[in-house]
Amino acid sequence: MSLLLVLSLALQFFYQGMDLYYQGKYREAIVAFTEAIKKDPSFLKAYRARAKAEEKIGEYARALEDIDYYLSKKPNDQDGLYLRMRINIKRKDYSRALEDADALLALAPGEPTYIYSRALILEATGKYREASDLFKKASELFLDEKYRELSSFKAKVDEAVALLQDPSGDRLAALENLEGLLQGKYPVHISPAIPFVVKIFFHGDGMEWFMAKNLLIEYSRRVPADRAWTWNLVVEEFNRWKEGKKKNEIKKMWKEVSSLKALMGIK
Numbered sequence: 611m612s613l614l615l616v617l618s619l620a621l622q623f624f625y626q627g628m629d630l631y632y633q634g635k636y637r638e639a640i641v642a643f644t645e646a647i648k649k650d651p652s653f654l655k656a657y658r659a660r661a662k663a664e665e666k667i668g669e670y671a672r673a674l675e676d677i678d679y680y681l682s683k684k685p686n687d688q689d690g691l692y693l694r695m696r697i698n699i700k701r702k703d704y705s706r707a708l709e710d711a712d713a714l715l716a717l718a719p720g721e722p723t724y725i726y727s728r729a730l731i732l733e734a735t736g737k738y739r740e741a742s743d744l745f746k747k748a749s750e751l752f753l754d755e756k757y758r759e760l761s762s763f764k765a766k767v768d769e770a771v772a773l774l775q776d777p778s779g780d781r782l783a784a785l786e787n788l789e790g791l792l793q794g795k796y797p798v799h800i801s802p803a804i805p806f807v808v809k810i811f812f813h814g815d816g817m818e819w820f821m822a823k824n825l826l827i828e829y830s831r832r833v834p835a836d837r838a839w840t841w842n843l844v845v846e847e848f849n850r851w852k853e854g855k856k857k858n859e860i861k862k863m864w865k866e867v868s869s870l871k872a873l874m875g876i877k
Contacts, residue, residue, distance in 0.1 A: 628805075631663055688717055807822050808844055831875070
């Protein structure tokens with residue numbers, strides 16, 4: 611098997627795992643991430659993603675093993691350090707959690723989330739006065755306009771994702787909200803909604819389908835770093851969709867998919 615094919619298969623399993631993770635299917639996501647790692651043992655993002663899924667189901671020892679390995683290769687990765695800190699807080703290993711909190715603050719001294727986390731650790735170890743000072747500092751920073759705005763933005767994305775998953779929800783309104791958010795300051799933060807937008811592209815109709823297509827095109831334009839990820843979600847959903855379909859239906863849908871690919875800027 612060629613190296614290119616191995617890497618392609620690893621990516622497919624990884625994006626499948628991300629899709630499952632966003633759906634809350636954490637055990638299934640772990641299986642997919644494990645397959646990605648089997649195909650490419652050097653695929654570091656798959657270790658971090660598997661650790662996040664393992665944390666969700668309370669498999670803290672396994673999560674710690676994965677994130678320790680990931681951080682041995684990328685010691686200054688803030689997402690990895692924050693995840694390990696969070697896992698160790700849940701394991702009540704406060705000394706290790708504090709090490710990661712300090713490492714995070716060395717990398718980003720003014721980040722209120724890290725300050726707040728350090729305060730939680732100090733509170734858990736009985737250092738109440740120090741914790742109180744940090745809680746106060748974090749709360750002042752959280753009240754900064756930038757963080758209020760971002761928090762509100764993420765809450766709106768979460769609301770749209772919930773509507774897209776609700777069979778009786780107003781999916782058209784959710785898509786309209788996402789379209790507005792995509793034009794805002796934080797387009798990358800609508801990524802949790804993209805797997806569900808892809809599903810509507812294949813299973814929706816009328817205005818829902820039209821808006822889903824436009825959202826995928828616009829997201830690829832606004833967040834080019836996620837273009838390959840988005841396209842992989844489209845391909846995976848197409849492969850699921852075509853099962854049991856007639857040849858003429860598959861041909862017609864593939865024409866739409868090919869058009870989408872071109873409009874997304876995928877070569």
